[in-house]
Amino acid sequence: MHLRPHFLVIALVALLPFHAEAQHMSLGAGLGTDGVTVELNASMGRYVHLRAGYGKAFGIINGTISKIPVPLHPGNPDGGSVTVPLKLQLGMNEGHLLFNIHPGDCAFHFTVGTYFGNACLLSGALSYLPADYNTVGIDVDGYLVKAQDGVMKGAIYAPGFGKGAFAVKPYFGIGFGRAVREDRRMSFSIDLGAQYLGKPTLWGLGEGLTGRTRMVPLPEDALGDFSDKARQFTRYLVVWPTISAHFYVRLF
Amino acid sequence: MKKISFVLVFLLPLLFSCDSLNDTHFKDPAFLQYSGRLTPMDIMPFTKATAQAVSGSVTSIELTESGLFVIGTMIDENGTINYRTGRYSVQDNIYLLTGVGSLSFNNSASGNVNLIFTPLEGEPQQIPANFLKSKSTNTAFRTWKVEKTRITVRGFWVASADFKGCDFLEIAEFLRNNGNKVPPEVPALSVSTISLTGTDSMIFAYTDSSADVNEFSLNGNVLTYDWKDLPLSFTFESDKAVIEYMDGKCILSIDGRIQNSTTSGNVTFVLSPTD
Numbered sequence: 001m002h003l004r005p006h007f008l009v010i011a012l013v014a015l016l017p018f019h020a021e022a023q024h025m026s027l028g029a030g031l032g033t034d035g036v037t038v039e040l041n042a043s044m045g046r047y048v049h050l051r052a053g054y055g056k057a058f059g060i061i062n063g064t065i066s067k068i069p070v071p072l073h074p075g076n077p078d079g080g081s082v083t084v085p086l087k088l089q090l091g092m093n094e095g096h097l098l099f100n101i102h103p104g105d106c107a108f109h110f111t112v113g114t115y116f117g118n119a120c121l122l123s124g125a126l127s128y129l130p131a132d133y134n135t136v137g138i139d140v141d142g143y144l145v146k147a148q149d150g151v152m153k154g155a156i157y158a159p160g161f162g163k164g165a166f167a168v169k170p171y172f173g174i175g176f177g178r179a180v181r182e183d184r185r186m187s188f189s190i191d192l193g194a195q196y197l198g199k200p201t202l203w204g205l206g207e208g209l210t211g212r213t214r215m216v217p218l219p220e221d222a223l224g225d226f227s228d229k230a231r232q233f234t235r236y237l238v239v240w241p242t243i244s245a246h247f248y249v250r251l252f
Numbered sequence: 253m254k255k256i257s258f259v260l261v262f263l264l265p266l267l268f269s270c271d272s273l274n275d276t277h278f279k280d281p282a283f284l285q286y287s288g289r290l291t292p293m294d295i296m297p298f299t300k301a302t303a304q305a306v307s308g309s310v311t312s313i314e315l316t317e318s319g320l321f322v323i324g325t326m327i328d329e330n331g332t333i334n335y336r337t338g339r340y341s342v343q344d345n346i347y348l349l350t351g352v353g354s355l356s357f358n359n360s361a362s363g364n365v366n367l368i369f370t371p372l373e374g375e376p377q378q379i380p381a382n383f384l385k386s387k388s389t390n391t392a393f394r395t396w397k398v399e400k401t402r403i404t405v406r407g408f409w410v411a412s413a414d415f416k417g418c419d420f421l422e423i424a425e426f427l428r429n430n431g432n433k434v435p436p437e438v439p440a441l442s443v444s445t446i447s448l449t450g451t452d453s454m455i456f457a458y459t460d461s462s463a464d465v466n467e468f469s470l471n472g473n474v475l476t477y478d479w480k481d482l483p484l485s486f487t488f489e490s491d492k493a494v495i496e497y498m499d500g501k502c503i504l505s506i507d508g509r510i511q512n513s514t515t516s517g518n519v520t521f522v523l524s525p526t527d
Contacts, residue, residue, distance in 0.1 A: 073429045073430045073431075074411065074430065075405075075411060075429075075430025075431050075432070076429060076430050076431040078431075079429065079430075079431075132426065132429065132430065135413045135414060135415065135426060136411050136412065136413040136426075136430065137411065137412060137413070137414075138411060138412065139402075139404055139411075139412035144402065144412050144414055146414070207414070208498075209400065209402060209498065209501070209503055209520065209522050210498050210499035210500075210501050210503075210522060211499075212499070
């Protein structure tokens, strides 16, 4: 029996608002550093709004580092090298459960809650790798992390307080605007905050002996010098700045 | 609330899925009841069976559960045995060995039999022989096609590599390119099948119809073998291998060390049934 966390997240996000004694509800869409989001919001009294939603980055924010040097033969550093491009993109794919707390009847609010779901923060792909990279790789529990047709896929996973590929990332922020307005059909909100990422780790796409593929965590020193560079980069990734804008339509 | 319950019921099947990782359901091999090993008790010349390049005195004829035959012939006075492989079929209890001839004997049980061998271009010969009937008690006892070979090398660096099939030249070139010492005289061969038989023979059959045959015993999923020769010149650190089943495949994992090298490693074969 194998639990599929994604479906669990979607189901929770979809159903949680119904359990609150909602006075008014709204449907929202947003864009930000947490991806493209959809939300179902419920007012719980005058001062608290519950926001349950789902966001995905869709690779909208991305970039390419064009010249990453790699050995021609991965096991032989003296055998020459080539440069290959590394494409990076935001990899969020997660649900969130947030509470907007308004100190009064004003639009200003504090937000607390959590993001949860797929731990992928940043996904990347090295392309045009030499042929040896389609053969050789790093074995993690029977899954061989290597290139396929010259492309090696990896990711930085940030689990927060979660474990492995499932993230639970607490969020705290401030914002302006109301997710549910009693007096208007439509409303707008801007939020600024931070998600706690925990200790980000490198993962790679591994191929099992029988051809199954899955993302697996790479041992800390598996990539030699590249591991050191990745560590230097990820140690600054303790929190993820989250800036987002949302547009809401009141349902009732 | 009813709507929510309905949605939950609808979603529940999506939350869970069943994986069949350890699939050991294989159909019986096609020649299960005919399989065994013949050991001639008298000189059995095979000089006329030229199609399979078999010559010398026959020491054994292995008839595997999956229709593969392996003929062992002593090719010199030092006792060197050469093995050749091919396919056999059975009609009216007569074994038809492709490119060799036919065999007829009482295959109902283990024991001494009167073997009638008829070469492709020759007269029937009667030879006293011993027949060891396959005990055929294990899923592993069949001929397996080598689909993939995963080699893990532990030397200056640790890495694994996947190869389609098991082509010795391809593997050796890859190891050399990546800074590993490999003996220069690697044969231009691929392992086509690996057979484990109910007569305790482990047969590595190569693409040129040659083979290596050795004895093994199976205790649970641990295979203990007595290996005497392998063209890639691996000497094994231990005489044990592990068998597992996954996704309808057999996974045979062997620890090894390359001769005259500090490099050690693990060779894992991904095998699929041939019948």
